[in-house]
Amino acid sequence: MTSEALGPTPAATVRQRASEVHALQDISADLSVAVEAPLFAEAANVGDAPEIHRLIQYWFETTGDVLPRTEGEIYETIRDFVVVRDPGKRRLLAAGALHVEWKDLAEIKSLVVDPGTQGRGLGRIIVDACLDEAVDMGLKTVFALTTTPAFFERLGFRISGVSAFPRKVWNECFRCPKYNACDEIAVTIDLRERLNA
Numbered sequence: 001m002t003s004e005a006l007g008p009t010p011a012a013t014v015r016q017r018a019s020e021v022h023a024l025q026d027i028s029a030d031l032s033v034a035v036e037a038p039l040f041a042e043a044a045n046v047g048d049a050p051e052i053h054r055l056i057q058y059w060f061e062t063t064g065d066v067l068p069r070t071e072g073e074i075y076e077t078i079r080d081f082v083v084v085r086d087p088g089k090r091r092l093l094a095a096g097a098l099h100v101e102w103k104d105l106a107e108i109k110s111l112v113v114d115p116g117t118q119g120r121g122l123g124r125i126i127v128d129a130c131l132d133e134a135v136d137m138g139l140k141t142v143f144a145l146t147t148t149p150a151f152f153e154r155l156g157f158r159i160s161g162v163s164a165f166p167r168k169v170w171n172e173c174f175r176c177p178k179y180n181a182c183d184e185i186a187v188t189i190d191l192r193e194r195l196n197a
């Protein structure tokens with residue numbers, strides 16, 4: 001069981017998280033040289049979980065663009081995640097997960113790019129890697145729930161209604177703290193052409 005599952009977050013933990021966010025920003029400031037090298041997505045390993053958690057927590061706390069995940073949830077789903085690391089392999093620049101929902105449907109979740117490396121194609125690298133994996137697995141449709149649908153539209157997704165994914169609504173949305181005030185938009189991409197290619 002994770003500390004998050006044990007009850008209210010102690011103040012010390014909140015302070016620790018705040019200092020982690022600052023550390024992330026500090027490191028981001030000097031990334032311009034590192035990201036000139038070719039970057040690629042690769043499967044996450046368990047050692048990536050704390051960094052993935054830190055990036056998700058950063059975006060949850062600063063913009064609310066992603067839902068929070070406990071470190072425990074990240075370990076449990078670590079095989080869903082792909083990551084982009086900096087060329088020196090010292091740290092994580094981006095992450096995202098492809099979560100299979102049903103025989104023909106998967107969701108892209110927890111897509112996060114380091115705040116110092118936005119707009120350099122890392123989000124696209126993660127999404128493309130998730131879509132390649134979806135095609136390899138024979139999945140026909142991938143969707144995401146997002147506050148930034150325009151980003152996904154650039155990558156070939158179309159806006160759709162969340163009601164198109166009733167299983168998602170029943171399984172997860174009903175338990176979400178944002179259920180009655182959801183600000184996320186469903187986007188979807190049809191992979192059937194790629195499957196037949």
Ligand SMILES: CC(C)(COP(=O)(O)OP(=O)(O)OC[C@H]1O[C@@H](n2cnc3c(N)ncnc32)[C@H](O)[C@@H]1OP(=O)(O)O)[C@@H](O)C(=O)NCCC(=O)NCCS
Nearest residue numbers: 059065111112113118119120121122123124146150151154
């Ligand atoms: C949204 C996010 C994943 C985009 O990643 P990124 O690395 O900055 O985006 P990329 O550089 O790969 O952009 C790919 C394309 O999308 C466009 N784009 C990126 N962010 C966009 C946005 N917010 N609105 C509209 N278009 C956007 C880019 O201009 C680019 O278009 P082009 O290739 O035609 O020039 C990243 O900014 C992020 O982590 N944001 C905070 C967390 C979040 O919102 N996650 C998504 C929740 S599902």
